[in-house]
Amino acid sequence: MNNTAALRDMSSIRQQQSRFEGLTPGHRACQGCGQALAARLVLESSGPDVVVANATGCLEVFTTAWPQSAWTIPWMHSVFSNTAALAAGMEAAFKARDISTKVLAFAGDGGTFDIGFQALSGMIERGHNVLFVCYDNEAYMNTGVQRSSSTPVAAATTTSPAGIARTGKRHLKKDIVAIIAAHCMPYAATASVAYPNDLKDKVRRGIQTPGPAFLMIHSPCPLGWMHDSAKGIEVARLGVETGLVPLIEMEYGQQTSAMPLRRVRPVVDYLKPQGRFRHLFADDPMARQELAHLQALADHNIAHYGLQESQPESGDSHAAASVRRGTVAVVPPGAV
Amino acid sequence: MAERMTRGGFAQPGSAMAFKTGSWRDLVAPRHLHGLAPCAGACPAGEDAQAYLAPLTNGDVKSAWEILVTANPLPATTGRICHHPCETACNRGQFDEALAIHAVERYLGDAALHNQWAYPGIPQTTTEPAVAVVGGGPAGLACAYHLRRLGHAVTIFDALVEPGGTVATSIPPYRMPKEILQAEARRILETGITWQGHTRVGSDVDLDELRREFAAVFLAPGSQRTKPWDVAGVVPAQLHDGLALLHTWMEVGSMPPWHKIAVVGGGNTSVDVARALKRCGVEEVHLVTHNGLPWDAEDPMRAIAREVRQAMEEGVVIHANCGAERLLLRGNRIIGVVLVAMKKMRGADGKWHRHGFPGTEQVLMVDEVIPAIGQTVDPSGFESLLQGLDYFDVDHHGRMTHHQGLYAGGDARSGSSGMASPAIGDGRRAAAAIHAALCNNPLLPEKQRPLVPITEMHLQYFETAPRAEPSILPVAQRQGEAEIEQSLTARQALDEAVRCLSCGNCMICDNCWTFCPDQAVLKLNHTIQGDGSPYVFDMAFCKGCGICANECPTAFIRMAPEQDEQG
């Protein structure tokens, strides 16, 4: 097959994919970007009847290198701080004109936890029917890895470097879900790219919620977290399995579910592959103390969110992200 | 074009798909690589268990059997008697418990007999002159079957009336029912093979005659001559050979009226003789072997672990790492045997020797000592080929290097492990070699796929599940010809197939399709490609991040140097 024929063939195969492609390839995300994957998964389970308001940040930048766009749904860029306000405005306009299209707001953790927070709080408080999705890569990545209030304690960023005096960030990651939930919030949840079925379920629940909904997706960033680009899903999964990244749902301020952990891993398994935590493995009492601190935070999460209180059902592929070969076959007639 | 606009104007953006991020790949690209599952690597008959377990996961029993018999035409037989090294090698054994491959193999074999399925892919036309096969045991039957698959006419010569060889004559019915073997052998002959029973090569027909009249000759006479045996130069006056006793028992169902017996030998024959003696009411049956127990790491005995375990359940006492040092005689009569502890050790010359340790002697008071220490090829008729050796010398393909047109395999070849499934593998390889020679084609080496060790798999995606266990007759019910190990139910067999980790082969889990951040993995509608998967990489967009390979449970995706990429 010559090249043009191969290309034509690929594009016809692409058109037959049994999923909605709200975000096309050709985007300029780094190799192995967790956020690009997360955004595609969100649109896969919400599209095509959606519009997106997108905050400044990596997602906005890597999808829209003018004059090209990787979005196949209506998409609008907002300034860094006002994504929720823009989404709220779109929703109000749709409502006035009786249009049922769902409004989504996309932002990074900087655009959610910090600079976009005020607009987000207002949007929720006014009860706008918007699903706000935060792609949590735990720092301001697009401007070169500065710490945000989502950056976990002890992680090194360019503005919270590790050195002789400090072991990376000194402050705790903000518990944004609890803050959002405190708005008498109909639906607030956390998800991870390592558990795509669970993620897509939560998007669907958020979409079906009449009124504001919030979903935070833990999205590895190979550049900022300094891990091998192949390991993004693995790192995300380890985050969940250690208890550092609890996957929960909250409705009206109350926790209504937690993804149970089948096996609990020590936090070092999660930290080791990431360069942003490399300094914690130095032979240094301060480093050892921070490691113990992170382990204590994970243990606290496991107890606080009840991550081990229920056992996942066997074959519950959401919780295990497990795979099995073949279908559950029925015994064919005439079998001995 | 949409891409040009004036300040303050409006334009539809172009699609980002015009930007081919595939150019970002840095030296490595993902690639489908159908690796060799350890089960397939270990099967002496050449089966790929994974390949036939796959259709079974969808309930397709017939396709599973049809794939299985592309390598082994006797699955209901090997499913019962094979020592199943596939299960020892199975990756799942390091995860929870190995797949019960032999039990599924047996299930498929039984299903085929029950439904009277015929072998697929046997051509009608045959090329003459025919190929002669000497010996209708597993090796000869497998060779004949594969020759038929390759379009050749075949005649099998056997001294016995019925096909099946040693499996038919020597393996007791409690683990190998006669009618099962006969049905499978008959089905092989029905592919259009001429059966010349009751014809011994060497007396009824001459080997040279066969070489003249046939295009090629495959020798699979097994090993039928008992090895000479003595204890410190002494042979009992009335020597009872183990295999001969077993044959008598299988024909007439009884043994001499003994009370205490020692059987010497560490192979399947000694175990079956010991068990037969026990069934005939002998109170004490001792089995003495130089080797360790089958599950010992060092110097294990050759008998199959399962059989040794069952023999022990039935009351056979095993004396492992022991040798018979002296017979205790009263006149000509044996009253006992002296055992001594032994160990295989490397001597100063670098070779392995067995050492007995003085001071460890123990006396077993027994009525008889029965050797069951193995056989060699019966040389009559083959003297010119053997030239005093015990077995035929052949290369990997069964070719007798110095004798054009002659091939050999099974128990009769040197280096054989004396088991049925390697004999079947020998028959298959020899058939391929004969086919190549008769067609004047070069003999291509079998395609080697790289083995997939468990360390290359991504096991976090699998859940533990208990292995299917066939039911086993309790010792009290092990009588007559009743089979000890039962078949799996259909439900058990199907569930067991689902336990297969699909090592090195796509299991269609969608992980790569789901996780690629660049949608560079595309799924074809219901098409399985030649490489065994319905996925393709769109290299125009693949950035080479490696996520798909890292999340592929089966290690079917590998990151490989770009130049190896085959489009």
Ligand SMILES: Cc1cc2nc3c(=O)[nH]c(=O)nc-3n(C[C@H](O)[C@H](O)[C@H](O)COP(=O)(O)OP(=O)(O)OC[C@H]3O[C@@H](n4cnc5c(N)ncnc54)[C@H](O)[C@@H]3O)c2cc1C
């Ligand atoms: C007691 C016992 C238990 C065993 N248990 C097991 C087991 O559990 N699992 C396992 O895998 N293996 C077992 N084996 C070994 C297995 O039976 C053999 O490995 C296998 O049968 C070898 O196959 P073959 O085709 O090479 O030879 P055979 O099966 O021995 O067949 C050789 C055939 O050639 C014929 N023949 C010989 N000489 C001539 C001649 N001159 N002219 C014409 N025909 C001739 C014979 O009549 C015979 O039919 C056991 C063996 C014994 C003795």
Ligand SMILES: Cc1ncc(C[n+]2csc(CCOP(=O)(O)OP(=O)(O)O)c2C)c(N)n1
């Ligand atoms: C008001 C304002 N301040 C600063 C910036 C510069 N800026 C652009 S993107 C970005 C970081 C975005 O971080 P985050 O929201 O976490 O998203 P990420 O890039 O990590 O996905 C910053 C600081 C800006 N565009 N606007």
Ligand code: SF4
């Ligand atoms: S898990 Fe399946 S493919 Fe892997 S070794 Fe075992 S039987 Fe073979």
Ligand code: SF4
């Ligand atoms: S996940 Fe996608 S981009 Fe990454 S190597 Fe695989 S096919 Fe290429």
Ligand code: SF4
């Ligand atoms: S990830 Fe799953 S679907 Fe993709 S190649 Fe591997 S086994 Fe097949």
